[in-house]
Amino acid sequence: MxxxxxxxxxxxxxxxxxxxxxxxxxxxSLRIDLFLGLIMGLVIYAPFTYGVVSTFIFSFLxxxxxxxxxxxFPFVYVGAYLGIEFxxxxxxxxxxxxxxxxxCIFNILIASITGGxxxxxxxxxxxxxxxxGTALTGLFAPVMTFTIKQxxxxxxx
Amino acid sequence: xxHKGERIFLVSISVILILIxxxxxxxxxxxxxxxxxxxxxxxIEKTTTAPFKFFSNIWNNYIYxxxxxxxxxxxxxxxxxxxxxxxxxxxxxxxNKRLRSMLEFKRACYTFKVHPASVFAQDxxxxxxxxxxxxxxxxxxxKDMPIINPDGVVGxxxxxxxxxxxxxxITDPNSAIPALVKATRVKGIVKGRGDGGLxxxxxxxxxxxxxxxxxxxxxxxxxxPKGLKIGCIKEISRDKRKIFAxxxxxxxxxxxxxxxxxxxxGHVEGSD
Numbered sequence: 001m002x003x004x005x006x007x008x009x010x011x012x013x014x015x016x017x018x019x020x021x022x023x024x025x026x027x028x029s030l031r032i033d034l035f036l037g038l039i040m041g042l043v044i045y046a047p048f049t050y051g052v053v054s055t056f057i058f059s060f061l062x063x064x065x066x067x068x069x070x071x072x073f074p075f076v077y078v079g080a081y082l083g084i085e086f087x088x089x090x091x092x093x094x095x096x097x098x099x100x101x102x103x104c105i106f107n108i109l110i111a112s113i114t115g116g117x118x119x120x121x122x123x124x125x126x127x128x129x130x131x132x133g134t135a136l137t138g139l140f141a142p143v144m145t146f147t148i149k150q151x152x153x154x155x156x157x
Numbered sequence: 158x159x160h161k162g163e164r165i166f167l168v169s170i171s172v173i174l175i176l177i178x179x180x181x182x183x184x185x186x187x188x189x190x191x192x193x194x195x196x197x198x199x200x201i202e203k204t205t206t207a208p209f210k211f212f213s214n215i216w217n218n219y220i221y222x223x224x225x226x227x228x229x230x231x232x233x234x235x236x237x238x239x240x241x242x243x244x245x246x247x248x249x250x251x252x253n254k255r256l257r258s259m260l261e262f263k264r265a266c267y268t269f270k271v272h273p274a275s276v277f278a279q280d281x282x283x284x285x286x287x288x289x290x291x292x293x294x295x296x297x298x299x300k301d302m303p304i305i306n307p308d309g310v311v312g313x314x315x316x317x318x319x320x321x322x323x324x325x326x327i328t329d330p331n332s333a334i335p336a337l338v339k340a341t342r343v344k345g346i347v348k349g350r351g352d353g354g355l356x357x358x359x360x361x362x363x364x365x366x367x368x369x370x371x372x373x374x375x376x377x378x379x380x381x382p383k384g385l386k387i388g389c390i391k392e393i394s395r396d397k398r399k400i401f402a403x404x405x406x407x408x409x410x411x412x413x414x415x416x417x418x419x420x421x422x423g424h425v426e427g428s429d
């Protein structure tokens with residue numbers, strides 16, 4: 001379990017590096033939420049306790065790289081975890097198409113809720129970056145879930 | 158599969174922790190946690206990107222040296238020209254000071270040093286406009302320190318760790334800077350609009366303003382020194398039913414492309 005935790009933390013650091021340093025150096029208005037794909041992977045392949053605790057800790061760490069009020073990121077991402085967990089019982093989430101669709105929907109939900117909580121209109125930056133970012137978030141979600149699947153030993157999921 | 162009780166317990170704990178975080182969020186003592194995380198990330202980012210920077214330096218400094226000699230000669234000429242301009246400006250500055258004291262005006266006296274820094278991370282959310290720079294409290298960066306680049310005002314520091322600082326950009330709606338229109342000396346407040354633009358507020362509709370007028374910091378509140386470029390007026394809407402005009406500005410700094418910035422250390426005296 002410790003081995004998985006270390007690998008998961010390494011994956012989180014890689015996501016952080018991509019999201020806060022690499023993507024902004026390519027385009028400052030583009031945001032690809034790779035963390036959402038990680039959450040989806042945790043929902044599908046990790047035990048509930050492990051998933052919730054990891055989501056909470058990682059979203060807390062992510063909070064340090066934003067101007068949003070303390071607690072907002074854990075709120076939206078733990079909420080997203082529970083939402084995806086709920087969706088998992090309704091649709092077959094292991095299919096790539098459903099992962100892309102669910103990631104796109106949750107990306108827009110997260111952006112609008114975060115903006116709403118901070119009294120901001122989430123498409124202030126423009127509709128195009130949001131659409132492009134959402135599409136890429138959706139496309140990367142299956143990659144992230146596949147990576148989580150590889151991290152997780154089959155007997156522990 | 159977790160039991161229902163265990164799920165409810167975990168969700169309840171999460172909710173309680175989130176509520177605690179939200180309630181203590183604005184407390185100065187607890188913002189240190191975020192600084193610690195950013196500090197940790199600074200070292201990770203530095204270590205991870207070091208090999209790439211090394212090879213990039215080899216390429217830039219040893220291999221990619223075409224036309225360097227010609228460029229060097231051109232730069233020497235420019236330097237000579239700038240030296241001459243600097244001498245002239247020193248004379249003008251002395252004259253300016255003398256005239257100001259003669260007229261017994263309150264003289265804006267800036268005693269500040271500039272510290273260079275580089276942007277290494279950007280806000281992870283789409284709704285906030287902050288960046289993280291690679292200089293922190295060890296290098297003398299403090300909260301509310303003005304951040305500029307050669308084109309004008311970039312923002313101000315809102316949190317620091319030993320080697321990093323979080324900067325609130327002027328385009329963020331939380332940013333408000335006392336400003337004045339350079340040509341007419343009309344004072345107002347420049348606020349971020351969130352869409353990359355700026356708005357100059359609290360300017361009467363009757364004021365004589367023109368498109369392209371330069372807007373600079375007024376020095377009020379003592380955070381930003383007086384006279385730093387903020388932007389130019391790009392749109393003026395006047396409505397007879399409203400007291401204030403709606404004025405949009407084009408930022409003088411290309412916020413999307415900032416890489417290297419300067420922090421201004423020191424205090425501002427005698428701002429009007």
